[in-house]
Amino acid sequence: MRPADTTARPSVDVLISEVGPRDGLQSVQAHMPTALKCAWIDALATSGLREIEVGSFVPPRLLPQMADAAQVVRHAVARHPGITVMALVPNLRGAEAALAAGTPKLTLPVSASPAHSLANVRKTPAAMVDEVRAVVAMCRDTAPDTVVEVGLSTAFGCTLQGPVPEDDVIALAVACAEAGVHEVGLSDTTGMAQPAQVRRLFRRLQQELGPRAGAAHLHNTRGLGLANCLAAYDVGVRTFDSSLAGLGGCPYAPGASGNVVTEDLVYLFESMGVRTGVDWQALVAAREVLAQGLPGEPLYGMSPLAGLPKGWAPAA
Template sequence: MSTVNRGTTPEVLISEVGPRDGLQSISRTMPTEAKLAWIDALAQAGLKEIEVGSFVPARLMPQMADVAEVVRHSTARHPGITVMALVPNVRGAEAALAAGARKLTVPVSASEAHSMANVRKTREQMLEEVRQMAALCRCQPTHVPLEVGVSTAFGCTLQGAVPEDDVIRLADALAHAGVDEVGLSDTTGMANPAQVRRLFTRLRRALGERAGAAHLHNTRGLGLANCLAAYEAGVRTFDASQGGLGGCPYAPGASGNVVTEDLVFMFEAMGVRTGVDLEPLLVARAVLAAGLPGESLYGMTPEAGLPLGFTYADGRRPSPA
């Protein structure tokens, strides 16, 4: 299937996490056929990295029971896209690699309390898991990047404040464990722009090119402001979820990832190229809505539409309706 051809290199990468983070955060299970249609539509909009699922036991997360099939479909249908899967442990990594995932992402919590609730392992135990996963990825015939998102980097609903020094020490340990990228996640939606700017500045100073994505939530309405602060600190990869689906089952009240449609609009309106077109992205939103009838979707841009005279960062105007 072809995707949007923008002709210019994107300045930021929007990593779509809705098919994983979004779908695992709701009680309903999206039919496999609908899920595949949604991923196809996201690819058609120009998204170049899509987190398509989690390799976790189906008895714990039935929404992800079809993840291997989803990975196989996505890699076969979209050879130019980074098909990413979340893996909580070595067993999950082995299954993801066997299915053909092109990138793995691992959540490692900066909060000990959240780590025990989320994966039932201490931070030190997770570091050992990450070392083994990094070795596994290096053994593949074609290198599969391993990314870690430091969960609860900006605060934890179970522990409370998370010291910034703890976050940076953990990120440095993960880099030494062999991962390709270490990003920061506002798992509980507690971050503010000053904090985001400060912590990502420290992360980039500590890790250089290994400093990775910003995974920010909109729990208290600061999602876009926090993304802008991260951008100003030098971040160029941003996780987002179509319709704002997502959250964390072990972070009460912390639902709602940054809305992909709003994030793309913000950057393009600023003159920052994303490589994503809003018109087919809104078509993908309709595919999502059809696959989950009645599910609440969020976002200001889909409601308001594009403003009169809007142009993309590369100078193009939206296609006529």
Template sequence: MSNQKTSDILISEVGPRDRLQSVSTTMPTAHKKQWIRDLAAAGLREIEVGSFVSHKLLPQMADTGEIVAFARTLPGVFVTALAPNLHGAQDAFQAGVQKITIPVSVSEPHSLANVNKTHAQMFEQVRQIIACRNAHYPAVLVEAGLSTVFGCTIQGVVEEDDVLRMAHTMAELGVDEVGLADTVGYATPLQVHRLFTRLKHDLGELAGSAHFHNTRGQGLANVLTALDAGVTTFDASLGGIGGCPYAPGASGNIVTEDLVYLLESMGLRTGVSIEKLLVARETLKQGLPNEPLYGFIPDAGVGKNFHYAGEKA
């Protein structure tokens, strides 16, 4: 986990990965670098800059190695990337990432659709990735990002006990963090509070981030209840787009701009400037001119009574 000394809540910006993998347009590398530069300038201190996957399947991610190298030059930015298998993890390690997230689906049908692996095969991949990290890249963090934890559009219901069993397996395999993702936007506040409370109880400091989608309008409500359960790291995407190409109906990450407004208005420091996020949003618009952007704050503004946490009212 990256440094949170100047903030109460860490916002991990996942747009350069989750957003760009969900659209058919490929953003030019130079423009992607400018976008990430603007995100960093806005105060975002953890950025998931891409994924190390097959270029044939996701050509939008073909330049991830170059993007990692660029992002590592930005002061104060903790650079993360997604890696679904050993080959991708090795590429990520060599590129210089500071953390990788391994997507591990609790729903086996989704695992087969997303990474073409059974649970047993995925466990072996995690085992090999941890062994490679331990032997050659000990400073790099490894997160298991558990997906479809609140339900799956392919399997249907996903039992909470199955989620906890998967989390324990990941901890036993040696990951540094276990995050929970609402891949298809099924989560409700009661589910979120109950499951994160159990995760914190079982795994302690290994219990990691919350990754919510706003597919059914529950994203920020889920943030509030996750906060109450002790979560301090939240994934979000500038402009609010994102989704899994292999999960039918998955769409809509929570909007970074709206999340910052919510947290700061509650007196929780994020270290992120909404005004500078809007600059990054314009860069994003230019890079993907035909893609819709979402969010209330960019249209409505913050209002005259708004002030950042720590500022005098």
């Protein structure tokens, strides 16, 4: 990742990329009011998070929860200049809107499963690589400082297709890197991954892409989210997507629920002596803002319920 200016901030060992305001909110039926959405992002920023995915630029008729994406981006960029503000764009049109709003980092979903790709973005994986190439070219011409990344959806399996061949995942990752993106990460969109698979696939990704091998976006659908994060960490992954209170999932992948809980992930790493730069107590406070914005929505996480152990201290 290439975070925005973090001058005077302490160094970290891993980057926690908070995806709740996008991945989380797109997966619930209720619409969080824009003012509360911005207040939630403010609370997240206060915790020390260095990267926040604040929305997606998709047609409001498809995801009305994201209709205010431009307004939210402008708020986050103006209010939090030390944070990398990121938005998802599914195509060139979405990227144009995101750049018009001043979004400094774009992420494109490219699915390794043709079935999921058609359901999610109505394009084949090959057509999405062409879309990625067009977005990269536009950014180079009009906004050269913009960071463009790809998250390879369904990299570990698909509820529509079933198993996804690992060779297909790696070939698609190489194609996206050749299209010019800064990074390519792997996403367990459907929560089907297990630690041995995570280690194997991220090792292959790193062998092929080197420093352009990107984030681990892992779900807790079947209870293996943290175990899979540790597996990725063990093979050198240092950027992890997660969502406050575990909010989210993919609306176009049946049964795909449960992002890794940011509070639990931060607690895990800090307990191991791995510095995240994130204040766990401030994350718990941000849950209260989230609850105000989505009253009645289930909030997940083990550490917020149990609290911190006596004598616990974050990584020095």
